[in-house]
Amino acid sequence: MPVKKDVCSTGIEELDLKMSGGIPLGSTVLVTGCSGSGKTTLCMQFLFNGARKGERGVFFTITEPLFKLTKNLEGFAFYDKKLIESGMVNIIDLRIISERLGLDTEKYTVEDAGALLDILKDIADELDVKRLVMDSITALCYRLQTREMIRDFIFKLGTSLAVMKCTTLLTSEVPPQTFKFSQYEIEEFISDGIFFLGDVDRKGDLIRTFQVIKMRGTDHSRAKFALNISAQRGIELVPLLKSTEFESFLKR
């Protein structure tokens, strides 16, 4: 597939095809899903695929310790330790940054949020990253005390990174079997795009699903796909058999 210049290819072929080549450069995309839906894997694959093309990336984690995160990645073929060692993929624990900045780790004041935003922008700028992941924005929003602070934080982060032509994925945690995009119901309105990772129950077995809900600035499919996570190939998409939807609906 020819790569368009103004898009950021995820490197996941079927996903890029659904978005006319990739995510529009500099977009902020919400990657929404429940626990175990594949959010972190998708984001990591996005970073490693970018690094292979020479695009530096950074992954900010708030939910998982670094050693656990990298250990989980080791089984995937897309994972390459050398890309981490060479600084093409940077994995940073945001809690450590917060501590170093002297921020209250549980609740951020407006000033705290401003300081954190500045440091995130500085890191992105200094490393000259073209891809950034925040895992998860839900955990970060939990520390911001009002809806206004959440809106302001995401808006400012997205705008600053867009200027740097850095494409950003923010993971959003939602309860299972719900068609909800975020915990605070603000995140989706500020984001340029939404990837919705869900699951359907088929005879008691859970089938992972994937849907592009919105993606500003490009034609994209809104069809629902089955998502598979393979050690060899990472994230794979295939059309979801529609009878599944009907069965799930009847169960509800």
Next chain:
Amino acid sequence: MVDAVIEGIRERVAAAIQVNQSVGIQVPENRHGDLLEAIFDSMSRNNTHTTWTFVTVSKTFDYLSKAFKEGTRNTNIKFIDCISRAAGISDVSTNCTYIESPVMLEKMILEILNNFKGMKRDLDKYIVIDSLSALMIYNEPEIIREFISLVMNKSRAENIHVVSILVEEEMDSNKLIQLNDKIIVLRDSFID
């Protein structure tokens, strides 16, 4: 007599698959074993120019490898076992991909297509699904219909031939087999 019957079935299947993109074979339960033997015989021949993916829902890969030793060791034949994991069998084989459950139809499609990825275009490529009736034990007929339609559409696009088996005693509906270009109905009277 038995060898002649198996050879007869093999020739019928081989001739039909050369002409048609997809062939459905309807077989009585008591002749299912003969049909499998004929298909394994077919798969083992001319293996320099052919490649096969055998999707098993009716017998475990372990059973097949004991019953058809040579056929299951052939590197041109890849297996997708959809029932061992669901039955709690945790065998591992380099020649076989195990699907956790026979209801994970999309995963089956992915594994089938991945088996053919990167292969030379001039290879003769075949998929055998054994069987649609066994899939219907675990899934609703509507979803199997959708599954087989998707497999056939994808296969046509990739120039892959599909052989699907329907065991008469297990089937709730014969509508599924009608999706094929050609249908072979094997009967006791024909075989005996």
